[in-house]
Amino acid sequence: MPGLTEGIFSQSITYICEHGESGAMGIIINQPLDLSVAEIFEHLEITPRGDFSTTPVMAGGPVQIDHGFVLHRRCSATWEASLKVTGEITLTTSCDILRAIANGEGPPEHLIALGYAGWTAGQLEQELADNSWLSLPADSDIIFNTAPELRLGAAAALLGIDMNLISCEAGHA
Numbered sequence: 715m716p717g718l719t720e721g722i723f724s725q726s727i728t729y730i731c732e733h734g735e736s737g738a739m740g741i742i743i744n745q746p747l748d749l750s751v752a753e754i755f756e757h758l759e760i761t762p763r764g765d766f767s768t769t770p771v772m773a774g775g776p777v778q779i780d781h782g783f784v785l786h787r788r789c790s791a792t793w794e795a796s797l798k799v800t801g802e803i804t805l806t807t808s809c810d811i812l813r814a815i816a817n818g819e820g821p822p823e824h825l826i827a828l829g830y831a832g833w834t835a836g837q838l839e840q841e842l843a844d845n846s847w848l849s850l851p852a853d854s855d856i857i858f859n860t861a862p863e864l865r866l867g868a869a870a871a872l873l874g875i876d877m878n879l880i881s882c883e884a885g886h887a
Contacts, residue, residue, distance in 0.1 A: 743862070
């Protein structure tokens with residue numbers, strides 16, 4: 715919500731990957747780091763076949779910012795460490811997917827992030843009750859086919875909302 719004006723969650727969209735009794739985890743999908751996928755490949759000593767110098771890496775969240783996470787969809791291949799989030803979207807944390815992406819053999823629709831957002835048991839529910847977040851069903855096209863700077867507006871539009879017109883102040887009737 716607009717009242718959250720500082721830090722990584724300001725103006726962010728978080729795709730919730732897992733939610734249960736012990737808490738929740740998600741990946742922020744619209745906060746690009748000043749880092750390209752090409753630089754990640756270079757750091758990992760992976761030689762890509764294509765040019766990844768303009769493909770941004772997202773700041774996935776403030777937890778484990780030195781760990782990589784790959785959200786991807788519509789991929790029949792299996793990877794060493796994956797969590798099937800939905801029938802369409804998977805979260806993978808193993809390096810084998812990065813090598814496949816670099817070789818042009820990975821999932822064509824993917825988002826690479828460093829770090830994740832995490833909540834302890836009941837924390838996310840409390841933040842939702844406190845009106846800190848808007849909640850809506852995920853839209854894969856926004857995640858994978860919309861430019862990062864347009865994702866917030868596109869997601870809000872699914873609810874018929876213009877984020878520029880939402881007040882930071884809450885009223886009570």
